[in-house]
Amino acid sequence: MFLDRVSWSLFGPPFKRDGSDPADLVVANADIFTSDIANPRASAIAVRDGRIVFVGDEGGAAVHVGPDTRVIDGKGRVMTPGFIDNHCHVVWIGGMTAIMTTRLMEATNLDEMLQMVLDQSRANPDLPYVSGVGWRFEYAPGGAPDREVMDAVVSDRPVLLMSICGQCGWINTRAAELLEERNPQALRRLAPRLDSTGACVGALDHFHSFSPLDFFSGEEMAPVFASAVPEAIAAVMDEAVSVGVTAMDDVQFYRPFVPWVLKYRGGGIFDKVRLRGSLYVDSHDLEDEGRLRDDLAWWIDMGRESDERLTLGRSLKFYIDGTMGNRTAFLLEPYADEPGYYGRPDWTQDEFDRVIEIVDGMQLQACTHACGDAGIRRVINSCERAHKMHGDWDARHRLEHCEFPTPGDRERMARLGMHAAMQPAHSFGDELVERFMGHERMQGWHPWRSLQNAGVSVSFGSDWCNSPLNPVYGLLLATTRMNYKGKTDWGPEEKIDIEDAVRHWTIDSARALKMEDDLGSLEKGKRADFVIWNTSPLKVSSWWFMLTHELELGKLENFVDLTAVNGDIVYEKEA
Ligand SMILES: [Zn+2]
Numbered sequence: 001m002f003l004d005r006v007s008w009s010l011f012g013p014p015f016k017r018d019g020s021d022p023a024d025l026v027v028a029n030a031d032i033f034t035s036d037i038a039n040p041r042a043s044a045i046a047v048r049d050g051r052i053v054f055v056g057d058e059g060g061a062a063v064h065v066g067p068d069t070r071v072i073d074g075k076g077r078v079m080t081p082g083f084i085d086n087h088c089h090v091v092w093i094g095g096m097t098a099i100m101t102t103r104l105m106e107a108t109n110l111d112e113m114l115q116m117v118l119d120q121s122r123a124n125p126d127l128p129y130v131s132g133v134g135w136r137f138e139y140a141p142g143g144a145p146d147r148e149v150m151d152a153v154v155s156d157r158p159v160l161l162m163s164i165c166g167q168c169g170w171i172n173t174r175a176a177e178l179l180e181e182r183n184p185q186a187l188r189r190l191a192p193r194l195d196s197t198g199a200c201v202g203a204l205d206h207f208h209s210f211s212p213l214d215f216f217s218g219e220e221m222a223p224v225f226a227s228a229v230p231e232a233i234a235a236v237m238d239e240a241v242s243v244g245v246t247a248m249d250d251v252q253f254y255r256p257f258v259p260w261v262l263k264y265r266g267g268g269i270f271d272k273v274r275l276r277g278s279l280y281v282d283s284h285d286l287e288d289e290g291r292l293r294d295d296l297a298w299w300i301d302m303g304r305e306s307d308e309r310l311t312l313g314r315s316l317k318f319y320i321d322g323t324m325g326n327r328t329a330f331l332l333e334p335y336a337d338e339p340g341y342y343g344r345p346d347w348t349q350d351e352f353d354r355v356i357e358i359v360d361g362m363q364l365q366a367c368t369h370a371c372g373d374a375g376i377r378r379v380i381n382s383c384e385r386a387h388k389m390h391g392d393w394d395a396r397h398r399l400e401h402c403e404f405p406t407p408g409d410r411e412r413m414a415r416l417g418m419h420a421a422m423q424p425a426h427s428f429g430d431e432l433v434e435r436f437m438g439h440e441r442m443q444g445w446h447p448w449r450s451l452q453n454a455g456v457s458v459s460f461g462s463d464w465c466n467s468p469l470n471p472v473y474g475l476l477l478a479t480t481r482m483n484y485k486g487k488t489d490w491g492p493e494e495k496i497d498i499e500d501a502v503r504h505w506t507i508d509s510a511r512a513l514k515m516e517d518d519l520g521s522l523e524k525g526k527r528a529d530f531v532i533w534n535t536s537p538l539k540v541s542s543w544w545f546m547l548t549h550e551l552e553l554g555k556l557e558n559f560v561d562l563t564a565v566n567g568d569i570v571y572e573k574e575a
Helices: 005-011 058-064 092-096 110-123 147-151 173-182 184-189 218-242 255-266 285-305 349-361 373-390 407-416 424-428 431-437 448-454 471-480 498-505 507-512 543-548
Strands: 025-028 031-033 044-048 051-056 070-073 078-081 083-088 130-135 159-163 169-171 192-194 200-204 245-253 274-280 315-319 365-370 398-401 419-422 457-460 530-533 560-565 568-572
Touching (some): 083 507, 147 200, 169 173, 218 560, 255 285, 349 365, 349 373, 373 407, 407 448, 419 507, 448 457, 457 471, 457 507, 471 498
Parallel strands (some): 083 245, 130 159, 365 398
Antiparallel strands (some): 078 530
C-alpha cells in the first residue's frame, strides 16, 4: 500500500490495522529529516518499546500497524530527531535561577541593572544573599566591576552577580567580607581583582567556579535546595522539550550538588528528557593531587547511578581560559586594545599536561572551555601528549566553544579525533569582542566551515542560560552569520548549510556525548526521540523565514508541535 500526502489528508489514516508485526507507535505522512546520512529522508517510522523498528514510507510502515498501534498523522510537516544540546547549564544554573534573577539580561544600562538588583533584594528578604545573572561589561564604570557601585543600592546583605558570559562576578563590600571570612581558600579560586592594598575591588574573574555551598551552610541553603531549586530545574526541562530539545549536557556539576541531583531524579525531574552531567575540575585542584584522584574515582563510581535518562561519571569540565568580552581568552597575538596583553590562561602548559595525563589515564572525557587560539593550542598539546602516553582509546576530548582555532590546530584536532563543541549563538557577538579582537581577526571567529573541511567533528548547543535553549536561533546564526550589527562581516564564508547545522545539533551532539549508538538520528535500533515542527527548522535561513518572524534574541517563538522521548509524547502544542 502506498499513499501520497494528498490522499492521506483527504481520506484520513489508510492503515487497515492488520499488520503482521505491530508496533506501539507509527508516525506517517511526515517530511522526515533523519540526520542519518545513509538514509536522509523518509515519511514514516515505527516504534516498539521506545526504540525505532522501521524508517521508510507508509507502504513499509503498514506491516507495523496493528489494532492497538497508536498512529500519528504527521500532516506533511517536518520531523527531525530530538535536538541534543551539547553544552548548557540547565541543572546547576537552571536550579540557581530559583534565587538568581535572570532579569539583568534585559537591562540596557547601569541604572536599570542596579534597580533590578534592588528589586531582587527587596523581593527576597529571606535568601542568604542577593544574586542575579546577565550584567554586561559595558555597564561597569571603566569596564571593571566596582563594589562601591553595588553598595550604593544594597550594602547590608551580600550581593553576588554573574556576568552575561558566566565568567565574571560583580560583588558588593558585604559579599567580599563574607567570602573572605568564611572560606578564604575558595575565594582565592574565584580570582578576585585586588587594589594596591590587597582589598577586593568587587570583580571575581573566575566566578564560573562559584558555588554557594562553599560559603553558605547546609542550613542556610537547604530550604532553597529542597523545593525552589528542583522547581526551577523542572521549568527549564519543560522549556527544553517545548523547543524540541530532548537531551542535554550540563557541563558543570559540583560534587556537593550531585546528591541533590539524585534526589531530584527520584522526584521525577528527568522524566521528560535525557541529561548528562560533567564534573567541574578547578585549576587549583591539582595542588592536592591525592584529593583530585579521590574526586575522580568517586565520579567514575557515580557512573553506577546512571540510567537511561541521567548519565554521570564519564566526563569532566575544565577551563583553559575565559572569554573575549572579559579579555580573559588566551591569545597568540595581543589584544587589539592593549599591546603586550595576551589574556589569561587558567593553567600553565605543565599543569594542564599533568591533569590531562591523569584524566586520560582514567579514561574520562575532558571537555575544556577554550576560546582563544593560544588556549585551544594548549589543550590540544596536552591531549596529544596524553594520546602518545596512553595510546588509542575512544577519548573524544572536547574543546568547548573552540572559537579561534588556527588552521594548523584544526588539522591536529582532526588527527587526534578531538571534538569542537560549539554554540552558534555566541557568534552574534557584541561591540567589545570586535574592539578587543580587531576586525581582521574576527574573520576567523567560529570557523564552522573550515573545521568541517578539516574533518573535525563539530556539534552545536546553546550554552543556556547564556543564549536561548530554542535551537532555531542558533540555526539561524549558523546559516547566515548575522552578527549583533545586523551585518555578516565576520567571516561570512564560514556559514554552513542548514542540513549540516541540524546534524551538528542532533547526531553530532550525540557523538559529543558518546551516545550516538542510541541517540541523534532516526535509525532502526535507536531510541525514538523526535520532534514534529509546525515551522520547518530547515527553512530558517530563507528570506521567507526572516521576513515573517521576529528574530530578536530570546523572542523567537516556539515552532514545535510535538516532542517525543522513547516514543512517549513529552510535549504537545496546545491547539
Ligand atoms: Zn558554558
